[in-house]
Amino acid sequence: MIKDLTAVMGASGDEYDIREEIRKHINNDTYVVTTDSIGSLYAVRKATKSEKKIMVTAHMDELGFMVTSVTDSGMLKIKALGGFDDRVLPSKSVRVGKNKIPGVVGLKPVHLQEGDEKKQNAKMKQLLVDIGCFNKEEAEKLVSPGDYVYYESEFVDMGNGIIKSKALDNRTGCGVLIEVLKEEFDFTLQGCFTVQEEVGLRGAGIAAYNLKPDIALVLEGTTCSDVPGEEEHKVVTRLGQGPAVSIIDRYSYSNRRLVDLILETAKDNNIKVQIREGVGGGNDSGKIQTSLEGIPTAMIAIPCRYIHSPSSVMSMDDFDNTVRLVKAVLRRLENEKELNLSGGKL
Amino acid sequence: MIELIRKLTDVNGVSGNEEAAAALIADEMKPYVDEIRTDTLGNLICVKKGKGKRIMLAAHMDEIGIIVTHIDDKGFLRFTGLGGINHFYSLYQKVAFTNGTIGVIGHEEEPGELKDLMLDKMYIDIGAGSREEAVKKVKVGDAAAFIGSFAVNGDMVVSKALDDRSGCAVLIETARQVGDCENEIYFVFTTQEELGLRGAKPAAYAVEPEMAIVVDVSGAGDTPKAKTLPVKCGDGPAIKVMDKSAVSHPEVKQLLVETAKKIGIPYQFKVAAAGGTDAGVISVSRGGVPTAMLAIPCRYIHSPAEMVNINDMANAAKLLAEAVKNA
Numbered sequence: 111m112i113k114d115l116t117a118v119m120g121a122s123g124d125e126y127d128i129r130e131e132i133r134k135h136i137n138n139d140t141y142v143v144t145t146d147s148i149g150s151l152y153a154v155r156k157a158t159k160s161e162k163k164i165m166v167t168a169h170m171d172e173l174g175f176m177v178t179s180v181t182d183s184g185m186l187k188i189k190a191l192g193g194f195d196d197r198v199l200p201s202k203s204v205r206v207g208k209n210k211i212p213g214v215v216g217l218k219p220v221h222l223q224e225g226d227e228k229k230q231n232a233k234m235k236q237l238l239v240d241i242g243c244f245n246k247e248e249a250e251k252l253v254s255p256g257d258y259v260y261y262e263s264e265f266v267d268m269g270n271g272i273i274k275s276k277a278l279d280n281r282t283g284c285g286v287l288i289e290v291l292k293e294e295f296d297f298t299l300q301g302c303f304t305v306q307e308e309v310g311l312r313g314a315g316i317a318a319y320n321l322k323p324d325i326a327l328v329l330e331g332t333t334c335s336d337v338p339g340e341e342e343h344k345v346v347t348r349l350g351q352g353p354a355v356s357i358i359d360r361y362s363y364s365n366r367r368l369v370d371l372i373l374e375t376a377k378d379n380n381i382k383v384q385i386r387e388g389v390g391g392g393n394d395s396g397k398i399q400t401s402l403e404g405i406p407t408a409m410i411a412i413p414c415r416y417i418h419s420p421s422s423v424m425s426m427d428d429f430d431n432t433v434r435l436v437k438a439v440l441r442r443l444e445n446e447k448e449l450n451l452s453g454g455k456l
Numbered sequence: 457m458i459e460l461i462r463k464l465t466d467v468n469g470v471s472g473n474e475e476a477a478a479a480l481i482a483d484e485m486k487p488y489v490d491e492i493r494t495d496t497l498g499n500l501i502c503v504k505k506g507k508g509k510r511i512m513l514a515a516h517m518d519e520i521g522i523i524v525t526h527i528d529d530k531g532f533l534r535f536t537g538l539g540g541i542n543h544f545y546s547l548y549q550k551v552a553f554t555n556g557t558i559g560v561i562g563h564e565e566e567p568g569e570l571k572d573l574m575l576d577k578m579y580i581d582i583g584a585g586s587r588e589e590a591v592k593k594v595k596v597g598d599a600a601a602f603i604g605s606f607a608v609n610g611d612m613v614v615s616k617a618l619d620d621r622s623g624c625a626v627l628i629e630t631a632r633q634v635g636d637c638e639n640e641i642y643f644v645f646t647t648q649e650e651l652g653l654r655g656a657k658p659a660a661y662a663v664e665p666e667m668a669i670v671v672d673v674s675g676a677g678d679t680p681k682a683k684t685l686p687v688k689c690g691d692g693p694a695i696k697v698m699d700k701s702a703v704s705h706p707e708v709k710q711l712l713v714e715t716a717k718k719i720g721i722p723y724q725f726k727v728a729a730a731g732g733t734d735a736g737v738i739s740v741s742r743g744g745v746p747t748a749m750l751a752i753p754c755r756y757i758h759s760p761a762e763m764v765n766i767n768d769m770a771n772a773a774k775l776l777a778e779a780v781k782n783a
Binding site for chain 2 (some may be wrong): 204342343344357358361363365366369385388389399401402403404405406428451452453454455456
């Protein structure tokens with residue numbers, strides 16, 4: 111399933127194909143499946159036993175690029191849709207536009223580089239996508255400004271339960287959510303695949319406003335930097351050490367009681383878990399937790415090395431443990447009658 | 457009022473961890489309001505019922521502080537700021553965790569020059585000899601407040617967390633003074649302001665006010681070669697015309713000006729090139745809320761030794777208590 115989900119190209123604002131792919135994995139007999147005005151996909155299973163509504167979300171957009179103009183020589187200028195490292199782009203194979211025509215991101219060969227060119231990293235402004243055309247007219251027949259550009263990167267099983275792919279952020283979260291939607295709970299479960307997370311958490315706020323959940327859980331792929339050379343206190347998560355629970359990032363501060371409940375649940379069920387030891391980045395919780403009168407929100411993420419690159423690396427063991435943990439947390443919330451996450455009269 | 461501000465600044469309530477501050481403020485507010493409640497984000501909403509206009513007075517109760525991100529084998533803590541902490545101010549400060557554990561902020565190597573100071577090379581020393589010993593006292597995700605004890609110099613008050621317990625004190629004093637009032641007043645003590653105005657947004661959504669006034673501190677420009685506009689401590693509360701987050705609504709601003717003239721209290725205007733307040737999210741809540749900003753001039757903001765003038769706070773409270781009746 112992760113292979114299928116990551117293969118689909120769907121950047122922010124271009125989530126049509128990935129939405130249709132996800133739809134295939136949802137049981138239409140038990141879920142009411144709808145989309146909203148911005149394109150997020152909702153799968154809601156209405157409960158009969160409880161008034162409680164719990165939203166579980168994962169954004170389905172991936173990091174991508176957009177064509178901004180075509181040069182006289184038939185090359186494409188592009189811009190990133192989301193947080194991006196210029197150094198990752200040169201010499202990569204890409205696919206452009208609706209017809210996914212092949213292209214490469216050109217970089218002056220080392221033989222021709224002079225002085226500072228060798229030392230400095232190429233900036234996106236200098237990089238052009240070569241689609242094999244010799245002039246503007248030729249290129250414009252195939253591509254126009256506004257077309258999407260995607261990394262081309264094969265899914266690889268590296269053995270040892272480790273996989274490599276593009277778009278693990280956040281098709282891995284989508285995969286967990288699909289697994290979770292196979293279970294039945296006595297509260298109303300609102301599965302939500304959001305759009306445009308990478309360009310500013312745009313779908314999530316709308317979804318929270320529409321679904322009005324009592325509690326929200328956000329599923330993500332998150333940064334993992336347990337690689338040689340990184341100082342120990344800067345390692346945010348570790349591959350293979352289980353789902354990472356976020357306490358804080360740039361846009362959200364997970365509900366502290368909900369975080370405690372998640373960590374306790376992991377312990378009780380003997381599920382490997384880690385705390386995300388970093389504060390950078392952002393995720394859909396940022397918009398969800400301040401929606402309406404405020405929504406208790408927490409984020410559970412799967413560590414992904416080399417995130418936002420075409421070659422992200424993830425452990426299937428972490429994936430399985432995340433599925434187990436999310437299910438266990440929801441099961442626990444089902445039975446928590448006294449849990450008050452929303453204040454009240456003093 | 458000095459005793460009130462001492463109590464309010466003594467309590468620790470770092471962004472996202474405002475429970476103790478909220479409990480203290482709820483106690484102080486109890487005699488003056490009809491209903492007190494908290495919400496999901498931890499905002500404290502105190503309602504003085506009335507049949508007239510719904511007016512929201514807001515001050516944030518969170519203060520800047522630190523959050524632990526990592527504990528190393530030797531028992532030292534790595535951390536980052538909760539809110540805009542200044543790395544120059546942070547070095548060798550003391551911090552206090554909720555359970556009373558005290559730490560000192562150190563730097564990896566003795567920094568040669570100020571410009572070499574880096575937050576991610578700093579650590580907190582809680583005197584633990586090992587990781588095992590440290591985790592008995594503190595865990596990753598725990599927050600701590602800076603220690604900056606309270607002092608009085610004539611009319612000037614010095615402490616940590618005057619941003620924005622000054623505003624909280626003004627709201628409590630306003631509640632004490634307001635007495636009979638047609639309008640329904642919501643005294644809202646917000647959370648997570650320092651993290652991006654996060655508490656005020658859902659609070660404003662819930663309260664649905666017809667008018668709002670936000671009370672916060674604002675940089676005073678009365679120190680040697682200060683860059684900010686010439687707002688002076690002791691020259692009265694500042695009616696903030698605009699900052700990065702909002703422009704005060706002309707009618708609400710005018711209400712403050714007229715009221716100040718009527719009851720004869722000093723006031724000054726402030727136009728801020730930087731910074732923002734909860735007004736940024738309250739003013740654009742739902743269909744829009746006419747909102748003004750009232751500021752207590754403050755020196756050394758976000759340091760453990762912030763300084764305000766007690767008369768500015770007293771005058772701000774007098775002004776608000778009268779203004780909400782005339783709105």
